[in-house]
Amino acid sequence: MLFIACIQNLTVVTKAGYLSATDVEGFDENKDYVKINDKSFHAVSAKVIESQISKSLERLKTDKLDIFMINGPERMLMAKNRGYSSTQLYKDLGETFKYLDAQVANGTIGGYGLCSNTMALPSAVDHVSLSQVLDACSKPDNFVAVEAPFNIFEREVAVADGSKTVSDIAKENGIHLMTNRPLNAIANGQIRVLVNHALGGGDTEGSRSSERELMDKMSKSFDKVSTLESDMLSELPLQEDSLTAKFVWGQVLSENLSRLSQNHFAARHYLSQQVLPAVEKDIKILENYAAELEDDRVHAFDDWINEYRESVRVLADDIVGYAYIDTLRKNSELDRILNALSPTLSKQNGHGLYSPLSVKVLRLLLAHEQVGTVFTGMRDPIYVQDALKAAEESQTNPLGQDDIDEIWRCPIFV
Structure with missing residues (x-):
């Protein structure tokens, strides 16, 4: 469950799709959900989504969700208990969108969207196409948001290579683009945490x-x-x-x-x-x-x-x-490279920061004109302080287009 602070208002966003053995009790495994392994299940069906929304409302003690997101639909293609194809996925999403349209109409949710790790990766075997998702939606005005990974190494969602990106499609259709994993990149097939805090002391x-x-x-x-x-x-x-x-x-x-x-x-x-x-x-x-x-x-x-x-x-x-x-060590070198590429980032005051690199990376993502929201972990006060610093710097000392273009052109991030 995610909360987005929007100036003086609070927008409540929740998502569903990942299920435990307890979550699927009472549902039909041949049509309501798929089995990923003995402990993990997934669903996009209206019946399960209805149950998940009801539980979210109860936990939040509210009668309305501003945005509801279907989470990780590509996992349906990993089904171990039955055959499941991309064609079936878009068909099932279309049926669930009809249910969600009814929830928009009665005021239970303000709109809906979809989170996917493969939306920006057309070559992936489990790719979920935003265009086909929108084709499956009978009332596209109710489809208001998408969420996908975006960081300096995983740039496909918003940095063009000559083809149309997810952010381009989102902009064309008036869809709010939310991004995640800003500081947990997958680079060269491995997870890389983008932090460069000091060990022991600050010096x-x-x-x-x-x-x-x-x-x-x-x-x-x-x-x-x-x-x-x-x-x-x-x-x-x-x-x-x-x-x-x-x-x-x-x-x-x-x-x-x-x-x-x-x-x-x-x-x-x-x-x-x-x-x-x-x-x-x-x-x-x-x-x-x-x-x-x-x-x-x-x-x-x-x-x-x-x-x-x-x-x-x-x-x-x-x-x-x-x-x-x-x-x-690698991230400290990365920090120096960002300083060399961007005069604006090089002037960032690192005093009191947990990870100067993290702040710079967040500032870079926030500077992208098509990105509406950047989700980052805040389970520790030091993470919150860095995120607040990034938001503050984005307002008081924004990156220029030359800074942004120079970084995205750098081959080290490809």
């Missing part, structure tokens, strides 16, 4: 000191895991090669550190979803082996297992932290 020396501390901590974690693995190898009989071959995670992670350090999101996913579960399986095998021993070594194995499990977990956290340092 450069404090940052370097904190960086050294993180690297020293990771080095000690590697040593701890390697020592524990060496100790275990000395305790296991040589014939237990199936066990001795398992506890070499310190070496494996050390050999792959350069790759892991390239992206902290990918590193965190790999470590949490693959490495740590694999370590647990290895530990379980070792526990079964120790349980069959008839001497006092059982307790020694238990102590080692507890220490090893915790040491590997700490090492995984340290590796993610190390990878995050690399992200901050």
Whole structure:
């Protein structure tokens, strides 16, 4: 659920589409929704949307939603429980739009729209075409908004390459363009957080000191895991090669550190979803082996297992932290590039900001004449302060067209 502060008024926007197992209880899986996996479902059907709107009204304690958005309709094409095509999607959207038209007529909603991560990507296999969506709408005046990702790396929604963009189509049809993911870009197939806050202290020396501390901590974690693995190898009989071959995670992670350090999101996913579960399986095998021993070594194995499990977990956290340092380095360089390309951004006062880069990126997006709203995360006061700074600078020190054009032409963002 999203709230947009509009000067003295409040516009309430809510969305629906992503569903849990509880949400789909009582609905027909053959026509009302699709199954993405055992825990995730999706729907664009009028029956489910009606239920979701009713729940939103109840939670918000209101009798009207200003804008209702159908969220991520492209996920319908990922259906695992039945066949589902693009043709079916536009047909179902058309039927749901008729229901939403009735809700506009009776005053329950002021208008409706659609959020999609693929709307600006015609080559995507799950592309949702805004033109075809509008063709499916019998009362297009009620279709008032679209939302899609837009940042300096994912620019397709509003930066033309010779073809008509989503923002162009939205402008032609009087549709309000809302954008998301301004600071969580997908660049070269990987998630990249566009922040460049200082580590430790706010000064450069404090940052370097904190960086050294993180690297020293990771080095000690590697040593701890390697020592524990060496100790275990000395305790296991040589014939237990199936066990001795398992506890070499310190070496494996050390050999792959350069790759892991390239992206902290990918590193965190790999470590949490693959490495740590694999370590647990290895530990379980070792526990079964120790349980069959008839001497006092059982307790020694238990102590080692507890220490090893915790040491590997700490090492995984340290590796993610190390990878995050690399992200901050890249973003500091990106900040310098933006300064070089834009005289206006280079004059930005970074005093008191959490992330100067984030403020600059938000200012760039707000400066696009066809973008009506930029959604950004505000779960922490420091994020709110940066967002407010970006909004303030956009009013008092707006980017000129030369600043904007120079940045969007820069090949580093393609």
